[in-house]
Amino acid sequence: MAHRKLLYTNPEVDLRRKYPKWFDMAMVIAILLTALIFYAFKRFESTVQLEKVQDQEIKMEQIPPTQQIQKPPPPAKPKIPVES
Numbered sequence: 001m002a003h004r005k006l007l008y009t010n011p012e013v014d015l016r017r018k019y020p021k022w023f024d025m026a027m028v029i030a031i032l033l034t035a036l037i038f039y040a041f042k043r044f045e046s047t048v049q050l051e052k053v054q055d056q057e058i059k060m061e062q063i064p065p066t067q068q069i070q071k072p073p074p075p076a077k078p079k080i081p082v083e084s
Helices: 002-007 015-040
Strands: none
């Protein structure tokens, strides 16, 4: 009879029943915390001035088209006389 008692769990201490509720609460808290952090740091102002970079001119060059070299055909197979 002792092993039969182990098969049934007490619903008050069963963690599997409470898991969805705790998971949902944790997700809501995480989303709210993330949103609050984004609202707390809305603007990023910097006093550093970046240097202006001058544009470089790109020169176009004409590249000749690649020529495909044709392989020579394979040599003909030697004719072997057939004995009859």
